[in-house]
Amino acid sequence: MTTVLDRLSPYATNMIRMDHTHVLATFHQYKTTSAPRVKQGLAGTICLALEIHAQLEEEIFYPALRAVTDNEALRKAVPEHNEMKRLIAQLRAMQPTDARYDDTLMELMRDVMHHVADEETTILPEAERLLQDRLGELGRKMTQRRLALLAPRSGRLAADMARAMPASSMALVAGVVAGGLLLGNRLARRV
Ligand SMILES: [Fe+2]
Numbered sequence: 613m614t615t616v617l618d619r620l621s622p623y624a625t626n627m628i629r630m631d632h633t634h635v636l637a638t639f640h641q642y643k644t645t646s647a648p649r650v651k652q653g654l655a656g657t658i659c660l661a662l663e664i665h666a667q668l669e670e671e672i673f674y675p676a677l678r679a680v681t682d683n684e685a686l687r688k689a690v691p692e693h694n695e696m697k698r699l700i701a702q703l704r705a706m707q708p709t710d711a712r713y714d715d716t717l718m719e720l721m722r723d724v725m726h727h728v729a730d731e732e733t734t735i736l737p738e739a740e741r742l743l744q745d746r747l748g749e750l751g752r753k754m755t756q757r758r759l760a761l762l763a764p765r766s767g768r769l770a771a772d773m774a775r776a777m778p779a780s781s782m783a784l785v786a787g788v789v790a791g792g793l794l795l796g797n798r799l800a801r802r803v
């Protein structure tokens with residue numbers, strides 16, 4: 613039986629690309645000259661989006677790919693996630709007025725750009741070659757897991773989005789954690 617969720621879930625690799633696009637666009641909204649509450653809202657949205665994205669990859673996507681291939685980018689991916697999580701923890705422990713806040717956010721952005729480049733040039737093309745028949749099923753699993761992970765965090769997300777609003781549109785900030793689910797983009801279903 614095809615459920616609404618099945619129809620709205622993009623293929624796993626396209627969902628990952630959409631997450632990357634949304635989180636990088638949110639990083640680009642961050643200005644060192646913005647008000648502290650706006651910085652905190654954007655940083656909080658970025659951190660939550662990265663955390664959920666990394667968890668979906670680690671729990672569902674990477675294991676499926678690891679079962680059929682072994683490449684260097686895949687071996688480096690989890691240690692790179694761990695480094696991002698270390699910076700996320702640092703940011704959460706700081707106030708946006710702290711001297712190191714902007715630098716820590718920029719360091720996180722550099723790490724994310726590097727990691728995303730490796731995924732998009734190596735890991736995703738490999739997955740599309742080797743897991744072609746499973747990308748729909750993996751996308752559905754990732755969407756279900758995303759919804760479960762978002763549920764207990766909805767209060768924090770709403771607060772961060774409200775703070776970030778002066779600097780970004782609601783659609784952008786919502787998209788950063790929605791993973792294409794709300795868009796229901798037919799193009800996203802194509803591999
Ligand atoms: Fe990723």
Ligand SMILES: [Fe+2]
Nearest residue numbers: 666669689731
């Ligand atoms: Fe990743």
